[in-house]
Amino acid sequence: xxxxxxxxxxxxxxxxxxxxxxxxxxxxxxxxxxxxxxxxxxxxxxxxxxxxxxxxxxxxxxxxxxxxxxxxxxxxxxxxxxxxxxxxxxxxxxxxxxxxxxxxxxxxxxxxxxxxxxxxxxxxxxxxxxxxxxxxxxxxxxxxxxxxxxxxxxxxxxxxxxxxxxxxxxxxxxxxxxxxxxxxxxxxxxxxxxxxxxxxxxxxxxxxxxxxxxxxxxxxxxxxxxxxxxxxxxxxxxxxxxxxxxxxxxxxxxx
Numbered sequence: 556x557x558x559x560x561x562x563x564x565x566x567x568x569x570x571x572x573x574x575x576x577x578x579x580x581x582x583x584x585x586x587x588x589x590x591x592x593x594x595x596x597x598x599x600x601x602x603x604x605x606x607x608x609x610x611x612x613x614x615x616x617x618x619x620x621x622x623x624x625x626x627x628x629x630x631x632x633x634x635x636x637x638x639x640x641x642x643x644x645x646x647x648x649x650x651x652x653x654x655x656x657x658x659x660x661x662x663x664x665x666x667x668x669x670x671x672x673x674x675x676x677x678x679x680x681x682x683x684x685x686x687x688x689x690x691x692x693x694x695x696x697x698x699x700x701x702x703x704x705x706x707x708x709x710x711x712x713x714x715x716x717x718x719x720x721x722x723x724x725x726x727x728x729x730x731x732x733x734x735x736x737x738x739x740x741x742x743x744x745x746x747x748x749x750x751x752x753x754x755x756x757x758x759x760x761x762x763x764x765x766x767x768x769x770x771x772x773x774x775x776x777x778x779x780x781x782x783x784x785x786x787x788x789x790x791x792x793x794x795x796x797x798x799x800x801x802x803x804x805x806x807x808x809x810x
Contacts, residue, residue: 558586559586559587560586560587560787560791560792560793561583561586561587561588561642561643561787561790561791562586562587562588563587564587564588564589564640564642564643565588565589565590565591565634565635565638565639565640565641565642565643566580566583566588566589566590566591566642566643566644566645566790567590567591567593567630567631567634567641567643567644567645567683568580568583568590568591568592568593568644568645568647569593569594569619569621569644569645569646569647569648569675569679570593570594570621570647570648570649570699571590571591571592571593571594571600571603571616571647572592572594572596572599572600572602572603573599573603573750573751574748574750574751574752574779575647575699575745575748575750575779575782575783576592576594576603576645576647576648577592577603577606577779578779578780578782578783579645579647579783579786579787580592580603580606580607580614581603581606581607581610581612581783582780582783582784582786582787583643583787584607584610584611584612584613584614585610585612586787588612588642588643589613589614589637589638590607590612590613590614590615591614591615591616591617591630591633591634591637591638592604592614592615592616592617593616593617593618593619593621593630593648594616594618594619594648595618595619595620596618597616597618600616600617600618601616603616604616615637617629617630617633617634621646621648621671621675621676621678621679622670622671622674622675622678623678624678624681624682627678627679627681627682628682630682631682631683631685631686635686640690640692641683641686641687641690641694642687642690642692642694642695643694643695643696643697643790644679644683644687644694644695644696644697645696645697645698645699645786645790646675646676646679646680646683646696646697646698646699647699648671648675649671649672649675649699649701649719650667650668650671650672651668651712651715651752652664652667652668652714652715653711653712653715654711654756655711656710656711656713657713657714660713660714664714665714668714668715668718669717669718672715672718672719672722673718673721673722673725676698676722676725677725680696680698680725680729680740683696683738684696684729684733684736684738687736687737687738688733688736688737688738690737692737693736693737693738693739694737694738694739695738695739695740695741695789695790695791695794696729696738696739696740696741696790697740697741697742697743697786697789697790698722698725698726698740698741698742698743699722699742699743699745699786700719700720700722700723700726700742700743700744700801701715701716701719701722701744701745701746702744702745702746702803702804702805702808702809703715703716703719703746704716704717704718704719704720704721704722704723704744705719705720705723705744705801706744706803706805706809707746707805707808707809719744722742723742723744723801726740726741726742726799726801727799727801730798730799731798731799734798739794739795739797739798740798740799741789741794741797741798741799741800741801741802742800742801742802743782743785743786743789743801743802743803743804744801744802744803744804744805745777745782745804745805746771746776746777746803746804746805746806746808746809747763747767747771747776747777747805747806747808748776748777748778748779748781748782748804749776749777749778749779750779753776763776764776770808771805771806771807771808772806772807772808772810773806773807773808774806775806776806777804777805777806781804782804785802785804789802
């Protein structure tokens, strides 16, 4: 296996200011990619770029709201203007509004999750595919879904699960429709990982670790690096015949 799989390629990561997105930016850059990170908070994006550059990589940041079509279109144009192509995209931006049965979910929370988790992926896919299908080498896209949705249900998370289950369906349909354009589309579905999203309100990381010993067959959360390596595989030529899959990375939680 090459450890320079993305040399000369441009990789775009939404939600790149923290958590899995930041780890993805560092991982792509370590394997030679020129990285574009996008999100809503300039300071955290700049911090990610700084980490990439200190590690010897190349990156730049662009503020974008994935629920806005104009932002996504401008983001893709900026990536191509800066680096000449868009070869890989990871649609990682997502939000979680947790803790209420469906009948008690506020409409604002419902719309927020759908706007970011589902419509945001649709708008990103549309902008990315429109660029990639003009390129001789096409491209590869990985959508970040969740093990909550198609694979698993948890009380209080039905609205979130709905948004993420739809990402799996969107991924499979888009993969079928655009493979002929030279664009390969897949998804990953992480379970609890080393991010703030997996912490319950008021819970510390040590408390989460104790909880996961009881709740997860693996006995722990996944590291962001473990999730990133699965994404890099799907985005690489090593997965050239992998199309429309939804790779679950959750330590057996959904079994």
